[in-house]
Amino acid sequence: MIAFIIRRLMQAAVVLLVMSLLVFVGVYLIGNPADVLIAADADQLERERAIIALGLDKPMWEQYLVFLRDVFHGDLGKSFVYNIPALQLILQRMPATLELALAAMTMAVALGIPLGLYAGYRPQSVIARTIMAGSILGFSLPTFWVGLMLIMIFAVQLGWLPSTGRGATATVFGITSSLFTRDGLAHVFLPAVNLALFNLALVIRLTRAGMQENMPMDYVKFARAKGLTMRRVIFVHIFKNILIPLVTVIGLQLGAVFAFAVVTESIFAWPGMGKLIIDSINRLDRPVVVAYLLITVAMFVLINLVVDILYSVLDPRVRLSDRS
């Protein structure tokens, strides 16, 4: 187990290193680093001084090492727009994205598992067919367009829910979140539904497939023959077996939710990391873009690592078959 984790950690470190090299090549070589790091209104003399001060006259490999050193010191440059360190700016925005992702995943799992269990239990029923047709729609509908339609229907036509911003926040146990206030919950509802739809469809399909795969198995027949109720067999015996693929996919989807939050946040003007990156790209605020890339990559490597470890805890066969 420990050897497994150490090996995975080493792989993660290699991926991070490769990614830092790619980001470096992307931003510092394809784009002109002088344009990236020096404010546009600097005159020629200031520019030259800055180029020397920033070490841009040094050979490439030396620049990369300096870049790496700065990254390890948490120094990712200052935002041109906000004039505060890029890292700090992103960390300020992170809680908003986290709570949106959390709300969306909770919705997807809380609704998706019961619907999927039912669709797998009675696959021929009208309700099950409706659920499955809905899940195809969930896969096909482009997220951003669904977001617009949600705003159109629930915010503009019906006027039930607010469509922009995060709403009031409250602090409970040192965590500041809009999930703790009525106003905040009203604000988080539409964006969370928007972000949840795709995952809801995915969870439904996975749960249904698992249910259909497990229902005809011997252990289910045995448990029934033993006199257990169907309810107990489904929720205790079958559910445990469905959990393995479900945990993997939900874990990996958590990363995708962060990525898709870019779209949802832009539409609902949600003040999270996703909106920040789009604004920064459009305003050419490069230090923030670089910082966002590095943080997101690190986050993804971490999520993949945790999913791998969780997976091996849930299913011991994985550890045995893991070579290399």
Added chain:
Amino acid sequence: MTTILPEPPVAAAPPMVETPFRRFVGDFFASRLATAGLVLFVVILAIAVVAPLISPQNPYDLSQLDILDGRQPPGATSGAGFVFWLGSDDQGRDMLSGIFYGLRISLGVGVISTVLALALGSALGLLAAYAGGLSENLIMRIVDIQLSFPAILVALILLAVMGQGMDKIIIALVTVQWAYYARTVRGTALAEMHKEYVEAARCLGFSHARILFKHILPNCLPPLIVVATVQAAHAIALEATLSFLGVGLPRTEPSLGLLIARGYEYLLSGKYWISFFPGVALLLTIVSINLIGDQLRDVLNPRLQH
């Protein structure tokens, strides 16, 4: 002196010989939903091809636009006398014409990027399977790493570095998609490589390239076609999303995503049609391709074949 040989008797072909292709066509049309999807897609494709001929207006010829026609609801009559069936945008542009022209760009970008990614991914996947060793390890590691990041994130990163443009979004779409093809082709090719016909071709002394492209590749086609259909739908949706966010296509090349983005600011004042109808067009395109892909997967799946 020539002897006239008797003509060999021509076997009268039965009206319907069951060839693999005919069986495939029959299986495909067995599903009414898939047939509907195919018909819908063909209609959309036809509209995109002949858009300039059937549009009431050339939406990008400024001399034809009248600002006084701006933001007309669906069904209103324009100053020039034709009807805005789907309304008009803020510059007096007919939405129906805009959608027809937008479909051209959306489908064009989707198809071009899919074909390029298919070519690149299959070549690398074949190479990985055939060469093995270091090159296989290297290629498949890159595939693994890339697929562990969501496509939208990778595309966003690339476009943030490269900037806007038709060529750039195609590069971004190819970059996020090639890995799916590489993985599919490698998997299938590895299974094919150990079959006898490949061994026979080797014994005949055929070149590596000939064995790879004329013998192994055709046998990898069924799963590739399925992946390509699904990925084409993804590519179109992804392009629309990126253009909507303002990092994809420039304003001079208005795909469906850009049309939707343009209507965003008017949505809050109840002028829904500028965003709504291009979205419906996008949705129909994606659903039609997905329906075709679903059926192809069922028909081409060797495990389900009779």
